Amino acid sequence: MTGAFAGAKLAILVGEQIVIILRDDKPDIPWPGYWDLPGGARDGSESPQTCVLRETREELGLVFKPNDLAYARHYAASPGPAWFYALEAPGLGRSDIRFGDEGQRWAFAPLAWYVEAPDVIPHHRDWVAAYLGERRA
Secondary structure, three states: OOOOOEEEEEEEOOEEEEEEEEOOOOOOOOOOOOOOOOOOOOOOOOOOHHHHHHHHHHEEEOOOOOOOHHEEEEOOOOOOOEEEEEEOOOOOOOHHOOOOOOOOEEEEEEHHOOOOOOOHHHHHHHHHHHHHHHOOO
């Protein structure tokens, strides 16, 4: 799973909830004030998995292994191609998360809310909805 990509995002599902991050409300960043998934830009020549796991560790203090990633999909996205991953973490609790210095706050959100909320980054909402559709199939 390598090749050209700009970044990677991760949906962390805890039962019927998802871990999300409220982006900073700065006009110079994409999607200011929107709910986002953990993840971010590729660093050097790292793999998509290394990218998403590093970003998740930096943003939420969560350490996962590549084989924890239950789902992977490559998307054409802006500003460049991106990888979307999902993992199921049923035992994850609030005390496991150590919020980093990007974003305003984090939250557990109901999946049903996330896939319909107007203040969620739209293409991430679509990616999660597609994963949930495949998960239920």
